[in-house]
Amino acid sequence: MSGNMNINQRYAAILGWFASNRPAVQSELHFRNGYELIVSVILSAQCTDRRVNMVTPALFGQYPDPGSLAAASFEDVLALIRSVSYPNSKARHLIEMARMLVTEFHSVIPSDIDSLMSLPGVGRKTANVVASILYDKPVIAVDTHVLRVSNRLGLSRGKTPEKVEADLESHIPVEQRAISHHWLILHGRYTCTARKPKCGECPLTQWCEYYSASDR
Ligand code: SF4
Numbered sequence: 432m433s434g435n436m437n438i439n440q441r442y443a444a445i446l447g448w449f450a451s452n453r454p455a456v457q458s459e460l461h462f463r464n465g466y467e468l469i470v471s472v473i474l475s476a477q478c479t480d481r482r483v484n485m486v487t488p489a490l491f492g493q494y495p496d497p498g499s500l501a502a503a504s505f506e507d508v509l510a511l512i513r514s515v516s517y518p519n520s521k522a523r524h525l526i527e528m529a530r531m532l533v534t535e536f537h538s539v540i541p542s543d544i545d546s547l548m549s550l551p552g553v554g555r556k557t558a559n560v561v562a563s564i565l566y567d568k569p570v571i572a573v574d575t576h577v578l579r580v581s582n583r584l585g586l587s588r589g590k591t592p593e594k595v596e597a598d599l600e601s602h603i604p605v606e607q608r609a610i611s612h613h614w615l616i617l618h619g620r621y622t623c624t625a626r627k628p629k630c631g632e633c634p635l636t637q638w639c640e641y642y643s644a645s646d647r
Contacts, residue, residue, distance in 0.1 A: 436638065441585055442602045444638045449614040452634070456613045458564060461487060465540035465565045466497055466532075472560050473524060473552045478516040486512050497538040500529035524552025542566040556592065563612060569605040571596055571612050576619025583623060585640030 436444070459480040462468040467487065474483045490511045494500040500508070509522040528550045532538055540561065541547055547558035559572035571577070573592035577599075581587040587598035603611050622629050628641070636642045 438585075438602070441638055441640075445584060445586065445635060446603065446607060446611065446614075448634060448638075449611070450607070453614055453617075456610065456617055458560075458613065459617075460484065465561070466538075467491055468565055469528070469540055469550075469553070469557070469561050470500075470525060472557045473528065474512060474515050474521055476517070476521075476557070482515055486515060494529075497529045497532040500525060501533045503529075521552065527551035528553065540565060542568070544568075544570065559596075560612070563609045567609060569600075569608045571599045571603065571608050573599070574616065575625075576623075577612065577615045579625060580615045580619040580623045583628065583639060583641035584635065585638075 458468075460468070460471040460475060461484045462471050470490070471483055471487055474486070490508075493507070493511065494503055503526055505522055505526060508525060509518055512518050512522055512525075515521060531550055532540070535549075536546070541550075542562060542565070544555070544558045544562055547553050547561055548555060553561075556572045556574050559568075559570045562568035563570055563572060573581075573596045578589075578592060578595050581589075581595050581599060586602070587595045589595040589598055599611065600608065618635075619625075622633050630636060630639075630642050630645075633639070633642070
C-alpha cells in the first residue's frame with residue numbers, strides 16, 4: 432500500500448493509527464511544574480529519560496525553584512547529577528539557566544521560543560519541548576528519534592531537524608502537533624530503533640516507506 436500513497440494519505444493513515452491506538456501518551460520525564468520540566472529536558476540531552484528521572488528527585492529536593500538553583504555551587508549540583516551524560520556542562524548550564532530565569536524572567540519559564548533559546552543549555556529542541564508541553568504551543572520538537580522515524584516512514588526526507596520540523600508542521604494539524612512529537616519519539620525509542628528497527632512488531636508497516644523499499 433505504501434508505494435501508492437501520496438504524502439497526505441500517508442500522514443492521515445499514520446496519524447490516524449496513533450490517534451486511535453495511542454490517544455494519551457505524554458512525556459516520560461517526571462516533573463511537577465515548568466521549572467522541573469526545563470531542568471529535566473536539559474538533563475535529558477543525549478541521556479535516557481529513565482536515568483534523568485533517577486537523579487531529579489534529589490535535585491529538586493535540594494533546589495526546588497530557580498532561586499535556590501541559581502544560588503547553588505557547581506560542585507554541589509555536579510554531585511547530584513553525576514550519573515547523567517555530560518554532567519559538567521549540564522551542571523554549569525543548569526545554574527546559569529536558573530540565574531537568567533531569576534534575573535531576566537522573574538523566575539517564570541518564558542513561553543516564546545526565542546526567549547527560551549536565550550537560556551543557557553536550551554537549544555531549539557529543548558525550547559520546542561518546553562513550549563509544547565508547558566504552553567501548548569503548536570511546535571514539534573525534532574530530536575534524533577523524531578528525525579529518524581519521520582525519514583523512515585516517509586513523512587519527511589529532511590536531513591536536518593529544522594527541515595523535518597517544517598515538513599511535519601506543514602502537514603500535522605495544530606491540535607495534533609504536541610502529541611505527534613510524543614508519538615514519534617516513543618515509536619523511535621521502543622520500536623523503530625536506530626540500529627535495528629523492529630519492523631516485525633511494528634503496526635505501521637503498511638504505510639512505511641523504509642519497510643516497503645526494503646527487501647522483506
Ligand atoms: S516498519 Fe520498521 S522502519 Fe517502518 S516505522 Fe516500523 S519499525 Fe520503523
